Amino acid sequence: xxxxxxxxxxxxxxxxxxxxxxxxxxxxxxxxxxxxxxxxxxxxxxxxxxxxxxxxxxxxxxxxxxxxxxxxxxxxxxxxxxxxxxxxxxxxxxxxxxxxxxxxxxxxxxxxxxxxxxxxxxxxxxxxxxxxxxxxxxxxxxxxxxxxxxxxxxxxxxxxxxxxxxxxxxxxxxxxxxxxxxxxxxxxxxxxxxxxxxxxxxxxxxxxxxxxxxxxxxxxxxxxxx
Numbered sequence: 001x002x003x004x005x006x007x008x009x010x011x012x013x014x015x016x017x018x019x020x021x022x023x024x025x026x027x028x029x030x031x032x033x034x035x036x037x038x039x040x041x042x043x044x045x046x047x048x049x050x051x052x053x054x055x056x057x058x059x060x061x062x063x064x065x066x067x068x069x070x071x072x073x074x075x076x077x078x079x080x081x082x083x084x085x086x087x088x089x090x091x092x093x094x095x096x097x098x099x100x101x102x103x104x105x106x107x108x109x110x111x112x113x114x115x116x117x118x119x120x121x122x123x124x125x126x127x128x129x130x131x132x133x134x135x136x137x138x139x140x141x142x143x144x145x146x147x148x149x150x151x152x153x154x155x156x157x158x159x160x161x162x163x164x165x166x167x168x169x170x171x172x173x174x175x176x177x178x179x180x181x182x183x184x185x186x187x188x189x190x191x192x193x194x195x196x197x198x199x200x201x202x203x204x205x206x207x208x209x210x211x212x213x214x215x216x217x218x219x220x221x222x223x224x225x226x
Contacts, residue, residue, distance in 0.1 A: 022138075024133060024174075025134070025137055026198045028141065032217050033215065036210075037142070037145075037211050040211050042097075045099060049087055049090040051213050052086040053087045054110070055132075055135075055169070056079075056081075059132075062076055075172055083169075089158070090158075104206070105206045106206065107206050108203065108206075109200050109214040110214065112199075112200035112204070113135065114131065116193060126177060130189060130190050131193060133170045134193060135214070136166060139214075140163065147159040147160035198218055201216060203216065
């Protein structure tokens with residue numbers, strides 16, 4: 001079982017590839033994923049751009065789904081803007097490198113997590129927040145690994161500069177949960193969805209077999225012991 005912090009997660013530095021841990025996550029990313037990511041920085045940048053745009057879309061979708069919740073809009077509107085700013089930042093770096101944004105075969109990871117969201121309220125809202133937070137947490141963890149280990153200084157700088165905001169994003173989803181439900185209920189459901197997140201990641205191989213930000217690669221021993 002994972003142990004969320006008593007307060008929203010922080011952007012603390014991670015110790016290393018195999019041992020990197022984020023409190024929301026039930027198992028850390030493997031060194032094998034990191035090796036694949038380092039070998040294909042072009043694909044990772046394209047996928048990163050798509051991920052930032054999708055994250056903005058998730059925040060906007062939640063605002064449209066719950067239009068009467070002013071407190072929710074006050075949090076998610078600036079979050080969506082920041083995700084789009086990150087999208088533009090990645091696009092700018094890609095343009096400097098002569099990399100065009102193009103469609104990629106998506107990893108099934110996001111779709112698998114979305115299927116776990118309950119259909120009835122209020123469970124739907126809670127699950128939507130937790131799934132969005134888990135995806136942000138995994139992104140933060142992998143950016144931290146790249147910021148530490150990528151051989152390209154420009155990419156290390158890019159991922160390093162995004163770490164604080166990515167940590168804040170999954171922290172915001174945690175706060176939204178705590179403002180609306182008892183902590184024990186949130187932690188119980190988070191534990192269930194975190195286990196599902198790992199299982200989704202174990203099988204998250206794109207059809208073309210190449211790397212994505214959320215493609216397969218977690219430490220199997222940690223899965224068994226979590």
